[in-house]
Amino acid sequence: MYGLDAAFSALADPTRRAILARLAKGEATVNELAEPFEMTQPAISQHLKVLEDAGLIVRRVEGTKRPRRLSNTGIEAMDQWLAMLRKALETNYDRLDGVLEGMEKQEMEKHKKGKKR
Amino acid sequence: MSKMTLKTEGDTQLIVTRHFTAPPEAVYRAHTDPKLIQKWLLGPEGWTMPVCINEARPGGKFRYEWTNRKGGGFHITGEYVELEPYSRIVHIERMHLPDPTPDNHIETRFEADGAGTLMTMRMTLPDGKTRAAMLATGMERGMGASYDRLAEFLMSLSARGMERGAGES
Numbered sequence: 001m002y003g004l005d006a007a008f009s010a011l012a013d014p015t016r017r018a019i020l021a022r023l024a025k026g027e028a029t030v031n032e033l034a035e036p037f038e039m040t041q042p043a044i045s046q047h048l049k050v051l052e053d054a055g056l057i058v059r060r061v062e063g064t065k066r067p068r069r070l071s072n073t074g075i076e077a078m079d080q081w082l083a084m085l086r087k088a089l090e091t092n093y094d095r096l097d098g099v100l101e102g103m104e105k106q107e108m109e110k111h112k113k114g115k116k117r
Numbered sequence: 118m119s120k121m122t123l124k125t126e127g128d129t130q131l132i133v134t135r136h137f138t139a140p141p142e143a144v145y146r147a148h149t150d151p152k153l154i155q156k157w158l159l160g161p162e163g164w165t166m167p168v169c170i171n172e173a174r175p176g177g178k179f180r181y182e183w184t185n186r187k188g189g190g191f192h193i194t195g196e197y198v199e200l201e202p203y204s205r206i207v208h209i210e211r212m213h214l215p216d217p218t219p220d221n222h223i224e225t226r227f228e229a230d231g232a233g234t235l236m237t238m239r240m241t242l243p244d245g246k247t248r249a250a251m252l253a254t255g256m257e258r259g260m261g262a263s264y265d266r267l268a269e270f271l272m273s274l275s276a277r278g279m280e281r282g283a284g285e286s
Contacts, residue, residue: 022246036246086123088160093121093135095157099147100139 010054011077015039016047020074023057027069128245133238141227144234145203148225149173159183168192175199179208191215203227219247 010016019033034044048068051057056074059066121135137144147153151171158181159166168182177197184190194217195210206225212218222241227234242248 025245086121089123089133090121091161092157092159093137095159096144096147097137099153099156100137100143103143103147103153104139 010050010056013047013050016051019044019047019051020056020070020077023068023070023074027060027067029065029067033068125248126239129242129248131240131242131248133236133240135236136230136233137236138233140232141229141234142203144236145206145227148206148227149200154181163187173197173200179210219243 011020015037018037022028022033022036030041030044030048033048034041037044048057051074052059052068055071056077057068058071059068121133123131123133126132147157149171150173151169154171155166155169160183164183164185166181166183168180170181171177171179173179175197178194179197180192180194182190182192192213193210194213195208197206197208199205199207204227207223208225209220209222211220219242223238224241225236225238227236229235
């Protein structure tokens with residue numbers, strides 16, 4: 001099947017997601033990609049190969065350089081990833097709504113007890 | 118519910134806003150009292166925070182540890198810089214995965230908004246690359262419960278990919 005397993009395992013690795021996030025800002029060479037991760041070029045190249053095989057990034061030839069950029073699939077994948085982060089945050093705040101409601105009830109209980117005294 | 122907004126600003130900032138129906142004092146307390154934090158700052162279903170140390174005073178430290186009880190876990194450590202009850206918190210935090218990520222400077226404001234509160238959280242990362250890396254690796258716990266949805270999404274991509282063929286590259 002085209003890309004499913006490959007794309008899934010490609011995205012499961014945080015370094016590869018970070019590479020995709022970097023590429024979401026624009027095209028970059030292997031050197032530029034290796035820099036923020038304190039990884040060797042061969043290690044980065046290996047990650048790039050996984051991403052390429054998964055159809056998430058594409059390369060261009062420019063002299064001796066092979067700058068990478070996100071493919072359309074890669075752009076969609078990053079959008080989806082950001083939507084998941086948003087979802088995780090939203091889940092927290094929805095839960096906080098419940099906590100705040102509980103706090104308010106406790107306050108009201110206290111007031112009631114206070115009045116009785 | 119789409120009460121929350123999440124947007125990037127410039128190269129290094131990330132801004133989250135959220136409205137709450139409770140007053141600022143309550144929302145502030147829920148952000149600084151460890152017993153309350155443990156109840157909501159958990160990410161997806163299945164994650165808990167067994168360790169929540171929080172010294173809510175300027176210079177005070179905090180440490181949050183999360184686990185999914187399936188061998189997954191990570192922690193955040195940080196320091197409070199400024200606290201203005203019940204309107205503003207400034208703190209610095211980093212995630213340990215297990216290597217520490219670059220410091221994330223976070224200012225959280227709680228403003229009265231009608232009978233409720235408008236919270237504005239502004240995260241500032243050292244540079245654009247760090248922000249990109251944080252968006253990618255950050256909130257790792259966001260993955261756990263979302264793997265199913267990711268699989269679904271990739272399935273749909275895969276279907277479309279087959280339609281498109283390899284024409285794209």
